[in-house]
Every structure is written in structure tokens, then in C-alpha cells.
Amino acid sequence: MIPISVVTVDDEAQQLVIEAMRTGRLAQGPMVARLERDFAELIGVRHAVAVSSGTIALVAAMQALHIRPGQEVITSPFTFVATLNAILEAGATARFADIRADDFCIDPNAVAGAVTDRTAVLMPVHLYGQPADMTSLAPLAERHGLHIVEDAAQSHGARIGDRAVGTFGLGCFSLYGTKNISTGEGGLVTTDDDELADRLRLLRNQGMRERYMYEVAGHNYRLTDLQAALAIPQIARYPEQVARRRHHASYLSMGLSDVPGLVVPHELPGRTHVWHQYTVLVTEEASMPRDQVVAELNANGVGCGIYYPRIVSDYACYRDDPRVIPADTPVAAKVATQCLSLPVHQHLLESDLDRIIEMVRKTLGA
Numbered sequence: 001m002i003p004i005s006v007v008t009v010d011d012e013a014q015q016l017v018i019e020a021m022r023t024g025r026l027a028q029g030p031m032v033a034r035l036e037r038d039f040a041e042l043i044g045v046r047h048a049v050a051v052s053s054g055t056i057a058l059v060a061a062m063q064a065l066h067i068r069p070g071q072e073v074i075t076s077p078f079t080f081v082a083t084l085n086a087i088l089e090a091g092a093t094a095r096f097a098d099i100r101a102d103d104f105c106i107d108p109n110a111v112a113g114a115v116t117d118r119t120a121v122l123m124p125v126h127l128y129g130q131p132a133d134m135t136s137l138a139p140l141a142e143r144h145g146l147h148i149v150e151d152a153a154q155s156h157g158a159r160i161g162d163r164a165v166g167t168f169g170l171g172c173f174s175l176y177g178t179k180n181i182s183t184g185e186g187g188l189v190t191t192d193d194d195e196l197a198d199r200l201r202l203l204r205n206q207g208m209r210e211r212y213m214y215e216v217a218g219h220n221y222r223l224t225d226l227q228a229a230l231a232i233p234q235i236a237r238y239p240e241q242v243a244r245r246r247h248h249a250s251y252l253s254m255g256l257s258d259v260p261g262l263v264v265p266h267e268l269p270g271r272t273h274v275w276h277q278y279t280v281l282v283t284e285e286a287s288m289p290r291d292q293v294v295a296e297l298n299a300n301g302v303g304c305g306i307y308y309p310r311i312v313s314d315y316a317c318y319r320d321d322p323r324v325i326p327a328d329t330p331v332a333a334k335v336a337t338q339c340l341s342l343p344v345h346q347h348l349l350e351s352d353l354d355r356i357i358e359m360v361r362k363t364l365g366a
């Protein structure tokens with residue numbers, strides 16, 4: 001079986017975890033500080049604040065911005081449910097804007113139509129490793145006086161021109177087990193704003209600047225030094241790993257772009273895709289429906305996934321929630337029925353890629 005994701009912990013990471021254990025500093029300490037420095041440097045931003053998950057990164061970002069109940073956050077309906085859950089956890093209301101089919105990210109035109117006098121935050125999701133169209137979205141947010149909170153959980157190091165995602169507003173990254181950089185569980189918030197970084201650090205640690213000197217009502221959002229140690233060597237090697245993912249993506253596209261009924265993904269001009277996922281669309285012209293393609297591929301040793309099978313607002317648990325404002329998002333709804341992600345990770349061999357291409361072609365009769 002060629003798995004859709006592989007997690008390895010190399011010798012260097014093991015050594016660093018042992019080092020952390022030997023010092024006895026298990027909770028947040030010097031390893032977390034080192035991770036924050038290294039990650040800030042990778043992104044090209046003044047501050048990176050490590051927290052316990054990507055979901056918490058989003059919640060903490062909205063708390064740092066003092067988002068209040070009744071205020072609205074415009075986001076993509078085609079995302080992992082954490083995006084929506086974080087908005088609700090922060091006490092805000094979610095309003096959806098449709099996506100574009102070429103980048104799977106929020107459509108600036110749809111955002112413009114979703115702004116109300118209650119909108120406080122624009123939360124684009126940089127899905128699968130490709131940045132949302134920040135060249136249009138950033139000025140749009142500016143024009144309407146909106147904060148930008150980027151859900152960059154899947155897009156560490158992705159760029160628009162030479163500017164990394166996570167530098168357009170508060171950047172929220174995940175270090176969950178299957179993400180491009182992983183500590184099992186963990187997250188980071190990035191910002192160039194000294195004051196917001198300071199508030200995030202306070203919120204993370206029960207509102208304390210010094211022990212028992214409480215300045216705000218905070219929480220425990222801390223990451224442990226054991227977790228941070230796992231990510232430090234991954235950051236050093238990250239550019240090389242992204243290069244491998246990029247190579248795999250172009251190899252797959254070369255082998256698959258002529259298959260009838262299959263739309264391969266593209267890195268859009270001016271954007272740098274970090275290929276967290278390689279997601280194709282199985283259209284009506286395909287010889288077989290998407291779900292059957294998935295079953296065939298899985299049965300034939302090609303691990304694949306559906307990210308995501310439905311738009312997030314389309315679940316019973318949100319349907320009657322007045323803080324989840326449904327919207328007509330036909331592109332997102334359609335993409336959810338057609339998307340299929342194939343393995344693209346850095347551990348694939350050329351023989352794996354050949355096998356993936358062969359099995360997809362065979363399954364779709366090409």
C-alpha cells in the first residue's frame with residue numbers, strides 16, 4: 001500500500017527529544033523558544049508563538065484581536081471543520097463565501113458580497129498547501145477595515161511572490177501528526193505586530209507575564225518542550241522536503257493531465273504551493289464516479305483520501321446554530337463531490353509515483 005501520509009521521526013529529532021527529557025524541562029521551555037525562533041525565520045516574520053494546536057492558534061488569534069459575540073468571520077466552507085469550530089469557540093459568527101475551483105480557496109468576489117456591518121475578520125484557508133489569492137484579499141480586507149486571520153494549517157512556507165502566508169495578518173499553523181511539519185499535536189501563530197505577539201503570549205499562559213501577575217483572563221495553550229524538539233530538525237530540512245513534494249506533484253501531473261474526466265491541480269502564477277495534498281477532481285466526464293475511483297484505488301494499493309466530502313456548514317450539528325450562517329456556495333458544494341487526494345509526500349519513490357499514475361489511468365480507462 002502506498003500511504004497518503006507517512007510520519008517518520010529521524011535520529012536528530014530523537015536525540016533532541018532525549019536532550020529535552022534529560023534537562024527535565026518537559027513543559028514549555030528552551031526548546032519551544034528555539035522552535036519559535038526557527039519558525040519565525042522560515043516564514044520571515046518577527047514573531048511566532050507556539051501553542052497546543054492549530055485549532056487553538058485560530059482561537060487565540062481571534063481572542064488577541066478582541067473579537068466579540070455577534071461579530072462575523074468570513075471564511076471558506078471547503079475546509080477542515082477546525083476552521084469553523086475555532087470561530088464558534090471564540091464566540092463569533094461564521095459566514096461563508098464560495099471558493100474558486102482553480103485554487104480551492106475563498107473567492108475574493110464572493111467575499112466582497114459577504115461583508116456586512118458586523119464583519120470583523122476575514123479568515124482565508126490556504127488549502128492543500130496553496131495560498132489563497134491574498135493579492136486581492138488583503139486590499140479587500142483593508143478597504144472594509146477587517147482583520148485577517150489566516151488558516152495556514154496546511155501551508156507552512158507557501159508564498160505569494162516572496163511573501164509567506166502567515167504574514168498578511170495573524171498566521172495560524174498546525175503541527176498535527178499529518179501536516180507538513182509535525183509535533184503530533186501543536187500549533188503556531190505568526191505576526192509582525194509586537195503588541196499582538198505579547199497578548200498571544202499572555203493568553204497562552206493564564207494571562208501571566210510573571211508568575212501570579214495576571215494581566216488578562218488567559219488559558220493554558222502551551223506546547224511542551226518534548227513536542228517542540230520534534231519539529232526543530234524538520235524546519236531545518238523543510239525547504240528540501242518541499243522541493244521533493246513539488247517534484248512529485250509535477251511528476252504526477254505529467255502522467256495524469258490527459259486523463260479524460262480528471263482535472264489535475266495547478267500552482268497558480270505568482271504563488272508557491274507547498275503540496276500538503278495533491279488533489280484532483282473527478283468530473284462528470286470520468287468513466288466512473290469519484291467514490292468508486294477511491295474504492296478502486298484503495299483496493300489496488302494506492303492510498304487516497306477525500307478532503308473534504310461535504311462543506312462544513314452541511315452537517316446537522318451546525319444547521320440550527322444561529323452563529324453558522326449558511327450561504328449558497330455552489331462551487332464548494334460541487335468540488336466536495338469531485339475531489340480526491342493522491343499521495344504526494346516526500347517519502348515517495350519514483351516507482352510509487354509510476355504506480356499511482358498507472359493505477360489512476362487504468363481505473364479511469366485512460
Ligand SMILES: *Cc1c(COP(=O)(O)O)cnc(C)c1O
Pocket residue numbers: 053054055056079080082083125151153154173174175176185186187
Ligand atoms: C489541521 C487543520 C486545522 C486544525 O489544526 P489542529 O492542529 O489539528 O488543531 C485547522 N484548519 C485546517 C484547514 C486544518 O487542515
